[in-house]
Amino acid sequence: GQQLNQSPQSMFIQEGEDVSMNCTSSSIFNTWLWYKQDPGEGPVLLIALYKAGELTSNGRLTAQFGITRKDSFLNISASIPSDVGIYFCAGRINSGGSNYKLTFGKGTLLTVNP
Amino acid sequence: NAGVTQTPKFQVLKTGQSMTLQCAQDMNHNSMYWYRQDPGMGLRLIYYSASEGTTDKGEVPNGYNVSRLNKREFSLRLESAAPSQTSVYFCASSESIGQPQHFGDGTRLSIL
Numbered sequence: 001g002q003q004l005n006q007s008p009q010s011m012f013i014q015e016g017e018d019v020s021m022n023c024t025s026s027s028i029f030n031t032w033l034w035y036k037q038d039p040g041e042g043p044v045l046l047i048a049l050y051k052a053g054e055l056t057s058n059g060r061l062t063a064q065f066g067i068t069r070k071d072s073f074l075n076i077s078a079s080i081p082s083d084v085g086i087y088f089c090a091g092r093i094n095s096g097g098s099n100y101k102l103t104f105g106k107g108t109l110l111t112v113n114p
Numbered sequence: 115n116a117g118v119t120q121t122p123k124f125q126v127l128k129t130g131q132s133m134t135l136q137c138a139q140d141m142n143h144n145s146m147y148w149y150r151q152d153p154g155m156g157l158r159l160i161y162y163s164a165s166e167g168t169t170d171k172g173e174v175p176n177g178y179n180v181s182r183l184n185k186r187e188f189s190l191r192l193e194s195a196a197p198s199q200t201s202v203y204f205c206a207s208s209e210s211i212g213q214p215q216h217f218g219d220g221t222r223l224s225i226l
Contacts, residue, residue, distance in 0.1 A: 031212070033214055035217075040219070040220075041219050041220070042118070042204050042206075042217030042218050042219045042220050043157070043204070043217045044217070045214050045215075045216065048214050088156070088157070092212055101159065101172075102159075102215065104156045104157040104158075105156060106154065106155070106156040107156060
């Protein structure tokens, strides 16, 4: 089955710094999604990407769908304490019977020191 | 502004007991999903329902059953709970199969 490698596993940064995390896949995806999970809550969708090369921003967040369709990255600029949480990437292959399946990365735990 | 609502939020069971986790969405979504989240494992799909009246197995269906009661509600049942089923369970829904999924806040289940 498809596997997503998400890195880094964890990050400790100072408030105001920029952050970058990425996901790579052994398979070609046609959708990439980025979610954030706060402690005690469910994942919340941040950004959805549907085309190779697509670059999408949501406030201080920017995500890109890699040209090879096997990777995606998420950048956070000028981090603030409320950026703390676990960030998940998820990818989907459009292949008929497997159309339901989102494959999730294992997450990047972000800690922001004030 | 509820989105996806899961009940209960916390539950402790003894091995062998049965339990049904409830999920309801108010977004008129066609597709619904159940995941479990374990440390270091990410989110793993248990069962999903592409549309009202259909259900299918995901990655880790053993020990679980589901019911799509109507378009809004999708329940997950543990018939005979085992300690290996201790986990956080998330329900999600999407407009249709393959669209971005929206998650509830989870049910934290411990089985002793």
